[in-house]
Amino acid sequence: MANQTFEPRIxxxxxxxxxxxxxxxxxxxxxxxxxxxxxxxxxCSGRVDPTFVIKALVEGADGVLIGGCHPGDCxxxxxxxxxxxxxxxxxxxxxxxxxxxxxxxLEWISASEGDRYAQVVGEITETVRKLGPLxxxxxxxxxxxxx
Amino acid sequence: MPMVNLIIDGxxxxxxxxxxxLKVARSYGADIPTxxxxxxxxxxxxxxxxxxxxxxxxxxxIVTSCNYPAQEGIEVKTKTDRVVQxxxxxxxxxxxxxxxxxxxxxxxxxxxITESRFGKGKETCILCGMCVRVCNEVVGAHxxxxxxxxxxxxxSVPFDSEPEACIGCGSCAFxxxxxxxxxxxxxxxxxxHHESRLGPYKPIATPFMQAVPNKPRIDPxxxxxxxxxxxxxxxxxxEPRAIDHSMKESVEEVDVGAIIVSTGFQLFxxxxxxxxxxxxxxxxxxxxxxxxxxxxxxxxGGKVLMENxxxxxxxxxxxxxxxxxTHYNEWCSRVCCMYSLKYAHLIHEKTGxxxxxxxxxxxxxxxxxEQFYRRLMKExxxxxxGKGAEVTRVAETPEEKGKLVVKTEDTLLGMVRRIPVxxxxxxxxxxxxxxxxxxxxxLSISCGDTGFYTEKHPKLGPVSTATDGIFLAGACxxxxxxxxxxxxxxxxxxxVLALIDNGVVEIEPIxxxxxxxxxxxxxxxxxxxxxxxxxxxAEKKTSVVNEALCKGCxxxxxxxxxxxxxxxxxxxxxxxxxxxxxxxxxxxAGG
Numbered sequence: 133m134a135n136q137t138f139e140p141r142i143x144x145x146x147x148x149x150x151x152x153x154x155x156x157x158x159x160x161x162x163x164x165x166x167x168x169x170x171x172x173x174x175x176c177s178g179r180v181d182p183t184f185v186i187k188a189l190v191e192g193a194d195g196v197l198i199g200g201c202h203p204g205d206c207x208x209x210x211x212x213x214x215x216x217x218x219x220x221x222x223x224x225x226x227x228x229x230x231x232x233x234x235x236x237x238l239e240w241i242s243a244s245e246g247d248r249y250a251q252v253v254g255e256i257t258e259t260v261r262k263l264g265p266l267x268x269x270x271x272x273x274x275x276x277x278x279x
Numbered sequence: 280m281p282m283v284n285l286i287i288d289g290x291x292x293x294x295x296x297x298x299x300x301l302k303v304a305r306s307y308g309a310d311i312p313t314x315x316x317x318x319x320x321x322x323x324x325x326x327x328x329x330x331x332x333x334x335x336x337x338x339x340x341i342v343t344s345c346n347y348p349a350q351e352g353i354e355v356k357t358k359t360d361r362v363v364q365x366x367x368x369x370x371x372x373x374x375x376x377x378x379x380x381x382x383x384x385x386x387x388x389x390x391x392i393t394e395s396r397f398g399k400g401k402e403t404c405i406l407c408g409m410c411v412r413v414c415n416e417v418v419g420a421h422x423x424x425x426x427x428x429x430x431x432x433x434x435s436v437p438f439d440s441e442p443e444a445c446i447g448c449g450s451c452a453f454x455x456x457x458x459x460x461x462x463x464x465x466x467x468x469x470x471x472h473h474e475s476r477l478g479p480y481k482p483i484a485t486p487f488m489q490a491v492p493n494k495p496r497i498d499p500x501x502x503x504x505x506x507x508x509x510x511x512x513x514x515x516x517x518e519p520r521a522i523d524h525s526m527k528e529s530v531e532e533v534d535v536g537a538i539i540v541s542t543g544f545q546l547f548x549x550x551x552x553x554x555x556x557x558x559x560x561x562x563x564x565x566x567x568x569x570x571x572x573x574x575x576x577x578x579x580g581g582k583v584l585m586e587n588x589x590x591x592x593x594x595x596x597x598x599x600x601x602x603x604x605t606h607y608n609e610w611c612s613r614v615c616c617m618y619s620l621k622y623a624h625l626i627h628e629k630t631g632x633x634x635x636x637x638x639x640x641x642x643x644x645x646x647x648x649e650q651f652y653r654r655l656m657k658e659x660x661x662x663x664x665g666k667g668a669e670v671t672r673v674a675e676t677p678e679e680k681g682k683l684v685v686k687t688e689d690t691l692l693g694m695v696r697r698i699p700v701x702x703x704x705x706x707x708x709x710x711x712x713x714x715x716x717x718x719x720x721x722l723s724i725s726c727g728d729t730g731f732y733t734e735k736h737p738k739l740g741p742v743s744t745a746t747d748g749i750f751l752a753g754a755c756x757x758x759x760x761x762x763x764x765x766x767x768x769x770x771x772x773x774x775v776l777a778l779i780d781n782g783v784v785e786i787e788p789i790x791x792x793x794x795x796x797x798x799x800x801x802x803x804x805x806x807x808x809x810x811x812x813x814x815x816x817a818e819k820k821t822s823v824v825n826e827a828l829c830k831g832c833x834x835x836x837x838x839x840x841x842x843x844x845x846x847x848x849x850x851x852x853x854x855x856x857x858x859x860x861x862x863x864x865x866x867x868a869g870g
Contacts, residue, residue: 139866143858149745170861174849175789178807179833187855192862205725207745208832209809218837244727 140260142195143188144169144253147177149207150242151199157246165250166257169197177201177238178211182222185236190268195235195260197252202240212240234259235266283351288358300344300355301329309357311344312366312386314373315407317454319417319512322346325408327369328386332356341365366390376400380457403459406432410451410460419509420446448482448503469588470579472564472572483513483522488576497524536784537748537775540732541768542718544754547601547608547707554669555600555705561586562683562702563670565600566618569704573625583629583702590630591701595685596622597667598638602708610729612708613758616642619706620651623660634660635698637667637687645762663696665689670703709758722749731757742771750774789831789848793822797843804835804844 146152152173158165174180177200185196198219200212219238226233237256241249280295287304294303299322304311314326322345331344334354341361356362370387375397377383383405387393406425411434414423422445426435436442452460464471482502485495503510504524514522549557549565557563562585564572575581585591596619602612616638623634636655641662643652656662665687674680675697682699689696711730712718719726724744727733732751735743742750750771753764778784791812793804798821805813805822812828813835815821822844824835835844842851 141862141866143861168866170864172854172857172861174833174854175846176832176834179837179846179849181837181851183851184854184858188858188862191858193858201725204720207723208830208834209723210807211809211832211834214807214834214837242728243725243733 138261138265140168140194140257140265141192142169142197142256142260143193144171144197144199145174145177145180145184146171146197146199147201147207147212148173148175150201150205151177151239151249153243154199154241154245154249157244158250159246161246163247163250165253168257168260169253176206176208176211177215178206178208178213180215180218182218182225185222186225189231189235189266190273192269194263194266195237195256197256198236198238199241199249199252200238202242205242231266232263234263283349285349285352286354288356294349296350297348300331300333300342300347300349303349304331304344304355304357311357312389313345314382314386314405314456315409316345317409317413319515320409320412320454321416323408323412325406326373328366330362330365330369332359332362363390367392371395372397373405376402377405377457379403380405382457403457404434405457405459406434407456408434409454409456410434413450413454417510417512418446418448418450418503419507420444420448422446423451446503446506448501448506450503468561468586470572470584470586472562472568472578472586473558497522537750537778538722539750539752539768539771539775540718540722540724540744540755541752541771542712542715542755544709544758545712547612547710549600549705549707551607552600555597555667555703556670556672557705560670560672560683560703562591563705564702565705565707566615566622567707569622570618573622573629581629583626583632585702591626591632592630593633593635593682593700594626594702594704595635595637595667595683595698595700596704596706597670597685598636598706599666600705600707601710603639608708608710608729610708610758611642613642614760615706615708616640617645617648617651617760619704620655622704623655624651624658627658627660632701635685635700636660636662637665637685638662639664639666645760663687663689663698664691665696674699709754712755715755722746724749724751729757731755742767742774748778786827787829787831789846790826790829791824791831791833791835791844791846792826793824794843794845795819795821797841798822799841799843801840803840804838807834807838809834 146155152171155171177198180198188196198215200215201207203212206212216238222236223233226236239252241252280297282293283296284291284293287307288309290307292303292307301311301313301316311329311331313329315323316329324343324346327343329344330341333340333342333347367390370390371392373383374387374392375395378395378399379401380403408425411423411425415421422436422442423434424437426433449462452462483495483497485493499505511524514524546565546567549555555563557565571577572579572583573581583591598615598619601607602610602615619636623636626632626634641652643649667685667687669686671684671686674684679697679699682701683703685698685700685703687696711726715730715732716726719732724746725733732744732755734741734751734756735745741756742752744751752767752771753759756767800820800822802815802822809832810828810830812825813822814825816823831846833846833849836846
């Protein structure tokens, strides 16, 4: 049982109309991909508050994936643009916290792109695996409590 | 105009003063021949065939009725010996000039003349001047004129060179009674496969036999009035006065509760596949062009003809042009095998030509389709299992000279074959419409990776879309034939009727709401709402959500700085609870 490979824990905030449905399609198409992304369904990527991402990382996630409709194709017309704007600001916030930017990813995946969803999951899993566990609770919260 | 009394062939009649006698006499049933008269043109008096005898007071004269005005008290005789003699003389002269023009021969025969003592001239122009007059008076282009006088008189163009003023309307050819002026193709082609008909389109016409509404419409691109300001003959002759050239396009706004999108498909452009020579080689036609050719209202009235006007003796039909092809469109277009079989049958019926059908698979689902395929095999169609690779005019053997050679690999025989044929029909596939994506954006419905609109569910929701109230029908949703399209049309209509019949509209339960105790009235949420569902309550000084407009996207929730905006079913607390649960689950066990 020694030297078990680190399995990253990634939370995926997926928009119900596009990415979540695309993930569904990956499943019905029986595409094989890593199980490390846990999907949380939102109606639109525009619902994703940057605090969700922070909360996820703080509570033990090693990475976060946000999935929305392609720009121009948002079911609610411009929700994904809201998400995009917030995401860019979030990245700056992460820099200040010292969290690697590669741990979070915003991706546009449509309902018919099942194979793309699988590919993105594979990519982010490997990227976060290489970065190693975030361990926010140990590294930051415990330290601060001790200090 | 005041009315006058006159006598025509012994009958007392009345007419408006100054009306040409020709019009008056004809309205009372007189049979007066004319060659240079046309209702839309000013009378000219050139042919002298319309002569009648007019008695005024004591004098009796032979006059041309087309320009002699009706007056009080005259007597008109249209069939006296003197009149008939005059007409016979005119016709004998005309026959001597144009002995081979059928129109002149017929008219002369009616007056008992079969031969002219004045010779057997081969002229086809009778100098009626209708072409000149229509070009000057009606069209206003002034490209034609008479030149010279006496025996040398002729119709010509200014300085005998190609007139710049000619707008190519074809009116001169249209009015010419003998066919002296004709519209022809420069390269000598008798049938134009890539256009609907030879020569200019009639600017006002019913587009095709089955058009809805089945009424003529004016094409502003070719209408003479829009080019020269003249003509408007159609408006002049239209009795109910239904034509109005000043009509303009208008944009109308209509409030509806449901939309059915049935915007159809577009045909694959065969000229993209250079190997087949569509648009370059003669007698290579796409399926739609061939359909037009076979149609009774097409360029040949339904005859299958090559460009030189001859009937083909062999035709090759190539399946899957642009379909089932990773270089172009991957999908199968569903209808091409069946329409290709239809063409094979039509060609066999109309011309008896040998048909070669080059296919990959024969897809004949549906009632009676397989039986039809077998029938064609019995009719002598040669089926070759091999995709057409190339169509060329380069002959390698004497049999191939002058023919189109179709090159293919016959996979059943296991050899490459060259098949010389007279005509090639390319079974082009169906593609989504050029502006399908743009329309999809406007309606917020999505196109799949193929470009056809995405239905709500591939099996259980073929005519619904992800957007409530917007439905699909027909080829815009995917390639399909007529019975399937009709079924979808009915289904979509029923869906709409169900919405109307319900009496109530179901709205999303996952709408947002504003907690008044937390809202600061900053109105930041207004800017992000795509549906303008938020408004300001001036009394309470807070935002309010209109639940009928809110679609539940959650943008305002994420934006609100005070956390006053929440979404039913997707509250922050609910999502955090999901997060907690997700992070507790071992990897691979949940999600």
